[in-house]
Amino acid sequence: MFGKKQQAPIRTLIGEGTVIRGELxxxxxxxxxxxxxxxxxxxxGGRNILVISEKAxxxxxxxxxxxxxNGTVMxxxxxTELLELQPKAVISGDVKYERLEMHQGAEIDGELRPLRGDAVADEKPPLKLATSNQG
Structure with a gap:
């Protein structure tokens, strides 16, 4: 309603004390x-949400x-949609985002880049040569 996207439901929980090794x-x-x-x-594809809690x-x-x-990412x-960095977020790595919301206290040790910038950087502007009107 009113143009808002409905958020995907959280169907999976990796509980505190659980360690998973491998690609998820x-x-x-x-x-x-x-x-x-x-x-x-x-x-x-489609809409999805990932929450990395304070203890994660x-x-x-x-x-x-x-x-x-709100936890640690190494x-x-x-x-590709929205990145929310809560006050206890710590990221050691480069960050690419479409939209960013960062709270005071969040830390990033890496490069911040909007995804829009990647598309622009990959496209090379057409080469235009200046012509001289002097004759």
Missing amino acids: HFSDGLRIDGQVIGDVVASG KVEGTVHAGHVIV GPVIS
């Missing part, structure tokens, strides 16, 4: 309260649409 693919929503050693990737730790690439971080983060 999910659709819809995922909340991590434990530790993941490996990449966390949203699959299936991810060691690997994070790639999802809507990403909320690796690059790619958010």
Whole structure:
């Protein structure tokens, strides 16, 4: 209603004290309260949400649409819709985002880049030669 996208439901929880090793693919929503050693990737296209809670730790690439971080990520983060960095977020890696919301206290040790900038940087402007009207 009123043009707002409905948020995907969180269907999967990785509980506190749980450690997962390996690449993790999910659709819809995922909340991590434990530790993941490996990449966390949203699959299936469409809308999805990933929540990395205050006690969570991810060691690997994070790639999802809507990403909320309040824990620790050691690796690059790619958010194709909205990246929310809560006050206790700590990211050691490069961050690419479509839209960014960053709260005071969040830390990033890496490069911040909007995804829009990647498309522009990849396209080379056409070469135009100046002509002289002097004769």
